[in-house]
Amino acid sequence: MPAASQVVGPGAQGGAVEPEAWPKPPIEWEADVVLRDGTVCHVRPIEPADADRLRQFHNRQSDESIYFRFFAPLRELSDRDVHRFTHVDYHDRVALVAILNGEIIGVGRFDRIDAASAEVAFNISDHMQGKGIGSVLLEHLAAIAPDVGITRFRAEVLPQNRKMLMVFKDAGYEVSSHIEDGVVGLSFDILPTEQSKAVQLSREHRAESRSMRTILFPEKVAIIGASRRAESTGALVLRNLIGAGFEGELYPIHREAAEIQGLQAYPTIADAPGPVDLAVVVVPAVDSVEVVEECGRAGVKALLVLSSGFAEADEEGARLQERLRTSARSAGMRVVGPNSFGLINNQRGVRLNATLASVIPAEGRLGLFAQSGALGIAVLASAARRGLGISIFASAGNRIDVSGNDLMQYWIDDQDTTTVGLYLESMGNPRKFSRIARHLASVKPVIVVSSGVSQYAVPPGHRTRTPNVPPQAFDALLRQAGVIRVENVHQLFDVAQLTLHQPLPTGERIAIVGNSDALGSLSASAAESWGLRVTHGPVSLLPQASAEEFAEALDAAFNNPKVDSVVVAFIPPLVTPDEQVSLAVRNVVAKYDKPCVATFLGMRGVDGGLRYTTSEGEDRSVPSYAMPEDGIRALRSVTSYAQWRARDRGLPVAPVGIDRARATELLDSWLAASPEGRPLTREEVAELLNTYGIRPWPAIEVSSVDEAVAAAEVLSYPVILKSTSPVVRHQPGLAGVRADLGDGDALRDAHASLTERLRPLGADRFVVQRMAVPGVSCVLKATEDPLFGPVISFSVAGPPTDLLGDIAHRIPPLTDVDVTDLINGVRAAPLLSGHRGAAPVHRAALADLIARLSVLKDDLAELASIELNPVNAWTGGVDVLGAEVVISPALVRKDTGRRSLT
Structure with missing residues (x-):
């Protein structure tokens, strides 16, 4: 896209603009992303403070790259251009930069053309091309654009710019193209399709798997903190590396020693023959950040931090841990740990034992992941006692970066691992875990021991959110993913020895x-x-x-x-x-x-x-x-x-007749007036749900018996009169309801009776609603959980829900099979199939309603909770007789639809 075709934003004419005049970049657009070669870069919105970085980036570019980007030999950027490129409004003009080692290595931007389309352009650093940066930036821009109302991208590319043409071609979109005046014009819708999502997930999988290969198959390993004292941790780790027969090169790092355990030592990581693939860090926590920064400057690819004394210790340790993470990410390094027990790769040609265990299980086909050191010891000892050989073992420690998700990405394609065992003490991104585990479980068994996801189960030092949903939601997530959940390490190996043999x-x-x-x-x-x-x-x-x-x-x-x-x-x-x-x-x-x-x-x-x-x-x-x-x-x-x-996994639910743009517009207007959030009125609920094809039955609030009769005339008899008070709404015996009222006299009698009964409780506030056909009363809920994101729940109303807790849960996005499993997942499900001679309900209509609710909640994080109660399911369909919605500022979800390590 030539520079001249870009939309000029506020202040682009060169006038002085105070920094406060520009909107703050949305923090939720930031992400750390693994590139095609396994290194990590940081993607974030461009800021006015990036002016010098942008100049330096441009000055490093070749003449060819500059011409491809601007269609002109623009060797230097003018002050006006720099200002225009770095000052964007994050709505009509959006720009993202990819950062590595503090330098810009790529820029992607879009500029609005009209209400629904924008022109997109990219510029990738010459020395970083081929690493997938353009694809990452396109993916992130395409995820951001719908939030500002843009659903279609256009681009202009020179025919000889084959790399950029391939970025668009391989993204999974339906791209139309034409050539005019020697320029290729491209146009495509950016709303996610199954193909574009599959492309994105495939790229994420390959990149994260590649980054794990760098960690698990190092050719050069440095031990920073190697010591001449035989009893020290550094000496133990080096001894274990040597004793396992590591087939690469080992570089002990010691500021004074010339030789340790028969190996030449080096005073700093910069002095070791590089580039080092894996640096094992065994230094005090207070020295770790400086060591990590030295590793970054020396081009180390990954870190294994065995040192303790971080967030598991105290607040100061937590601050050190965050500084360590930030330093490693800025240098593009992956990190295992800190407070890790170590890594093992038993495979021939590697023989890596970078752990604190001198005796490890033999080579085998079991891949193991644990978080804490103590559990690492227990897991390895149990495998050895059973005679089970392992292929890979990893302990994530405090899990500031590498997690079980990363190991699962690697194990999907690892032919030497045929069963995977995970001991999870906490979970940072359940949605990502679910989709990766589902992929892995489709080709090999995945066995999970988990102490749960409650606030009481999270070990000190683990970065995670506290869930609000019950533990059953976590169980549902695991069932959806096809993993085998067990209660303890013994059961893990009971299952593993069966699946392996x-x-x-x-x-x-x-x-x-x-x-x-x-x-x-x-x-x-x-x-x-x-x-x-x-x-x-x-x-x-x-x-x-x-x-x-x-x-x-x-x-x-x-x-x-x-x-x-x-x-x-x-x-x-x-x-x-x-x-x-x-x-x-x-x-x-x-x-x-x-x-x-x-x-x-x-x-x-x-x-x-x-x-x-x-x-x-x-x-x-x-x-x-x-x-x-x-x-x-x-x-x-x-x-x-x-x-x-x-079994058949099913197809993603895709209800027709959905107007996401209108729903977003409504939510934006309501939250603009109520920034802290609020319950929606009955009219607002109906307007919002209608955008997704969910149509609550009208219910008219009344404050007198005459208003009740007038409302019934509007709705037509028979009607139902019910209290709106939560004091009696869910009480058994229909304490606040009079049903099947066929005329005005019956309605007046019911109103008088209920008023007399409920006035002492302050519950004499009523609505009139048309009487529904007899059926099975159900409850559908959708909530936004801090950890899990959207959660869908289903139950049969009354005692099964209120007394027995007979509620099924699923985590969107759902397939049609997931919806069926959700309905069948409650013990009261036989009531829906014609229990004791009753007519069976219309399951297809019930499934469609659940599908619409799940898509609505998955699309809109601003919906804090939705409750459809009661939902009357009967032979002819489903009737939504009651609905409540609470909105609030959207939580930043994990696994937002664009690649990110967090």
Whole structure:
């Protein structure tokens, strides 16, 4: 886009303008973003103070880049141009800059052409081209533009500027183009499409996965804080790196020593042969910021900070932690920690043990993530006791940067990791976790231990928000994502040893074979309690049975077409040696592609003579559990996961007849008049909901019996008269309601009766509404949670909601399958299907209403809460009989639709 075609903003004529005259840049537009090569840059709105940075950026550009941008050899920017480019109003004229090491490395901007379209242009630093900066800036501008009413971008590009043409072509939009006067004109709608969202998520995945490869596969590792004192942490870490056989280069950093543990030492990171891929920082917290700044200047790519004494310690530590994060991000470095237990990569060609553990599990296919150091020790020790090998282990510590989300991005494509285990003490971005976990779980099992997301579960030092929604919302998020949630580390490994060594079940039918009636009964009871169906057995052999008899019984179980999985439960036999029984079990299991779990009393893990090789040459083992209940619980978890993986995920809900622009306009006007927020009036609620195709039934407030009769004449009989007071509104027995009033006399009698009854309570304020067809009364809610963002809830009204807490939750965006699961997720769901001869409700209409509510809430963070109550679901459709909406200034959501590390 040539400079001359840009819209000139206020003050562009060169007159002196006081800084206060310019609006402050929206802080919510700022983001740290991982680029294509794994480095991090900071994206933010341009500011008047960027004038010198912009000049320097322009002066570094080649003649070709300048010509591509301005269509002219504009070697220097005039004061007028600099002023115009750096002074924007963040509404009609928006500009973003990408910053690395304090320098501008890219500029993207749009200038409004008319009410709904804008011209967009980019300028990327020559030495940073090819890293995806243009795509990042386009993505962020496209996410910002709809908030100011712009839905279409236009651009002018020279035909020889192939890189910029590819930025637009590969963005996932439907781009139309034409050539006029030797310039390519492009035009495209920027509202998100499934293709554009898929492109964005794919780029995010590749970039974040690449950044983790830099951390997990370093060729040069520096240990800053390496010490000659054998008992020091720095000496321990270096010793563990050497002892694991790290196959790259190690650089101990020590200001005085020339050699440490037989390796040449260097006085500073700048003196080490660079560039260093990973710097392991083991220095006191007070020295950490200076060390990080030195690493940034030396071109270090990533940091592993084992040092403690940060936000987990005190307020001063919290300030140091924030300075460390800011310093690392400004230099484009990823950070694991601080207060991390370390990293392990057991894979051949790496052999990285940058942890405080001298003895680690062997190489294997289990990827593990934990947050605290103490849990890191427990997780590694448990894996070793079970004989489970690991591929990657990472401890995030205080999680100022690298989190479980980043590791999951890497594990999606990691062929050496086939099962993932996560121990989560807190969660900073649940929405991002959900979509990444869903992607990962679609290709390999993800097992999560979590202490929850309540304010009591967050460890000191973790940066997160306190949720307002109940824990059931977190459970729903995990179910939507397809992860296997367990209660503790022991259950994590119970499940992991099954997923690592056995095929996935194809159904819920099991066989039970053993040599003890007691164990057989115990196993069958456990299976029934966990929702598995025993279709073969329990078969109980005699204690003196031979190995051949064991094998014959197992063959019969595996050959039964009505069996999906086999449970083996043995006490030590009286005659046949244990080794022969183990041999018989593994030889039979090896012949079939059905999962098997075993209980050999006193044995736990995947060792003990139960290993075998399949006909395809794959090494497996029959997982053994101390008691049958442990194995059956693990089998239930894996069976549920297999069912989730095999089922249709559904399509994103996309209701028709939505006017988002009008809804945004309404909210803007109401919040302009009430900046702190407020409940909407009944008329405002109807106007807002109508923009998304949700039409509450009219209800007329009345202050006298004559007004009630007049209202009924407008609405037509039969009508309902109900109190608006919350004191009686949700009381059982319809304490504040008179229904099915067929004429004026009935209405007058009802009004007199209710007034006499409710006046002492101050609850004699009424509305008149048309009487609905009998149906099932439901409650739909949508809330904006500080941690989760939008949350949708569904329940059947009355005692199931008020007394039993029978409420289902889901986190938007929803698919049609999610909506169905939400409806079926309450225990009272049979009431919707014609319970005891009643007519079933119109489920399609109910699903459409939920879909509209979820899209409305997902689109508009300013909606603090929406409650549709009651919603009358019946055979012919759904009627929204009551609706309440509270608006408030929008919280800055996590995972806002543009790439960001936070």
